Amino acid sequence: MQTLQDIQVAQGAELVEINGVFVPASFDNSVVTERSRSVVTERSRSAEILDNWQTQTLLVDRSHWGKILVKDSDRLPFLHNQSSNNLQILKPGQGCDTVFLTSTARTVDLVSAYVLEDAVFLLTSANRCQQLLTNLDKYIFFADRVQLVNATHDYAVFSLVGEQSPQVLQQLGIDFDYTQPQGTHQAFTLGEISLRVAIGSGLAVPGYTLIIPAAQAPRLWQELSQLATPIGTKLWETLRILQGRPAADAELTEDYNPLEAGLWHTISFNKGCYIGQETIARLDTYKGVKQNLWGIHLTAPAHPGDLLFVAGEKVGKLTSYTQTNTGYFGLAYVRTKAGGAGLQVQVGDPDGEMTGEITGLITEVPFLSYDRSSP
Numbered sequence: 001m002q003t004l005q006d007i008q009v010a011q012g013a014e015l016v017e018i019n020g021v022f023v024p025a026s027f028d029n030s031v032v033t034e035r036s037r038s039v040v041t042e043r044s045r046s047a048e049i050l051d052n053w054q055t056q057t058l059l060v061d062r063s064h065w066g067k068i069l070v071k072d073s074d075r076l077p078f079l080h081n082q083s084s085n086n087l088q089i090l091k092p093g094q095g096c097d098t099v100f101l102t103s104t105a106r107t108v109d110l111v112s113a114y115v116l117e118d119a120v121f122l123l124t125s126a127n128r129c130q131q132l133l134t135n136l137d138k139y140i141f142f143a144d145r146v147q148l149v150n151a152t153h154d155y156a157v158f159s160l161v162g163e164q165s166p167q168v169l170q171q172l173g174i175d176f177d178y179t180q181p182q183g184t185h186q187a188f189t190l191g192e193i194s195l196r197v198a199i200g201s202g203l204a205v206p207g208y209t210l211i212i213p214a215a216q217a218p219r220l221w222q223e224l225s226q227l228a229t230p231i232g233t234k235l236w237e238t239l240r241i242l243q244g245r246p247a248a249d250a251e252l253t254e255d256y257n258p259l260e261a262g263l264w265h266t267i268s269f270n271k272g273c274y275i276g277q278e279t280i281a282r283l284d285t286y287k288g289v290k291q292n293l294w295g296i297h298l299t300a301p302a303h304p305g306d307l308l309f310v311a312g313e314k315v316g317k318l319t320s321y322t323q324t325n326t327g328y329f330g331l332a333y334v335r336t337k338a339g340g341a342g343l344q345v346q347v348g349d350p351d352g353e354m355t356g357e358i359t360g361l362i363t364e365v366p367f368l369s370y371d372r373s374s375p
Contacts, residue, residue: 001063003218004156008061011230012045018064019126019152024232046235050325053239054205057162059228060236061221062202062209065157066129068122069149070136075120078146079113082136082275084258086268090115095183095198097266099258100132101276105283106254107261108132110246112209114185114198121196121211123157125248139275156217158210160228161201161239165208168227169197178206193220203243204366238322241331244295244365250304250320251293251331259283260333262293262368269372284372291316291333294340295365298328298347300358308345308360310338315345334362340370 005015005022013024028044049056070079080088085098095114099107109128114121124132133148140146160168169176174188178199185198193216201207212220246252246261258267259280269284283289296308301323308316315338321330334343340362347358 001153001156001214001217004061004063004221007218007222007225008230011225013230013232016233018233019066019129021064021153023061023064024230026232026234027230028232028234046231047325049229049231049235050238054162057160057164057168057207057228058239059221059224059230060159060161060232061156061230062123062159062236063156063214063217064126064233065152066122066124066126066132067151067155067157068124068129068133068136069151070120070122071118071147071149072145074145076115078136078140078144079120079122080271081273082139083111083113084263084267084274084276084280085113086271087113087115087120088271092117093185094181095185097183097263099263099266100135101258101274101280102254103275105257105276105279107246107252107256107258107263108135108254109248110252110258110263110266112183112198112200112202114183114196114211121151123209123211125252128248154214156212156214156221158212158217158221158224159201159207160210160224161203161205161207162228163206165201165206165228168224169208171227172223176208178208190220192216195220203239203245205243238324241320241322242295242324242329242365244293244331244367246293246331246368247320251333256291256293256333257283257289259289260291260293262370264369264371289336291335292340292370293319293368294332294334295363296330296332296345296360297363298330298358298360301328302330302347302358302360303349304330305350307348307350308332308334309348310343310345315343318347330360331365332360332362 012027015022016025083098112123196211198209306318316334318332343362
């Protein structure tokens with residue numbers, strides 16, 4: 001991966017180590033100069049991208065995310081019983097997002113699962129790979145034909161984000177339509193490069209996730225970065241929050257279940273028993289979801305952990321925060337009885353003290369779902 005890092009640094013990347021892997025935090029050592037009526041303004045490259053990111057194709061290195069290969073003949077029944085979605089029905093070339101839970105249905109991680117001919121490839125959050133490996137290993141019994149392999153350093157993962165992603169792949173010689181079901185994937189060969197392309201960008205925006213053997217990653221990155229705009233983890237984090245994708249240690253913790261986290265679309269309600277299933281079924285049957293994850297427009301800077309109030313009563317908590325070119329935005333859990341989109345709240349610090357005239361407007365974000373009928 002050193003060669004890949006050298007290429008990225010030459011492109012202006014500032015690297016950061018996450019999960020034992022160095023990836024670009026930003027490409028911000030370049031600036032964009034604007035001239036208007038003899039006034040010269042310099043803006044960071046990320047600020048420029050953020051202005052019109054929805055009309056571009058973005059390229060992000062997600063190689064620091066965890067990667068687990070689950071092998072042997074019992075792999076699908078085993079994973080089916082360990083997570084929320086219906087993996088048993090998937091065939092090679094198919095995939096889905098699924099949630100791994102504790103026995104009390106608290107969220108461990110949101111994972112993308114890709115079914116291969118001889119294994120299942122799990123793409124986990126960067127800070128959840130080892131925990132998942134440990135948890136899964138505890139449930140492998142003597143007669144189970146299941147093998148777990150930590151493949152984090154064996155593969156690179158890149159994502160293309162944006163409506164024009166198909167054109168980028170076509171310019172590489174790959175014709176793969178992203179209108180197929182989410183998680184659909186296929187193996188391709190480009191000269192000496194072998195890669196797997198999966199439908200889905202990791203956000204609620206059209207795109208692809210590319211899985212590549214680590215040794216072949218530098219050449220593919222070099223080709224892709226000439227056709228798409230590279231971004232780092234800092235800008236990805238901003239887009240994650242704007243899109244509403246919950247993250248481990250922020251929205252995905254043992255304080256919340258996946259229904260509260262807006263992950264209804266990752267849960268099969270008729271697949272039968274899995275870890276945490278009884279609690280999930282009870283919450284669904286008796287309308288027991290007490291809080292929901294929402295986006296929140298803020299009038300001033302705030303901090304994760306700040307509390308939300310309505311008429312002096314605590315109604316929720318801010319879990320993620322970012323500043324954009326046009327204002328301040330975050331993700332927050334809000335009590336179901338307090339309301340949802342359109343609710344006006346005041347922001348206080350974690351000790352319950354009001355921090356000033358900071359207010360927030362609760363809003364929908366595209367990644368989240370709130371009931372079974374959500375897409």
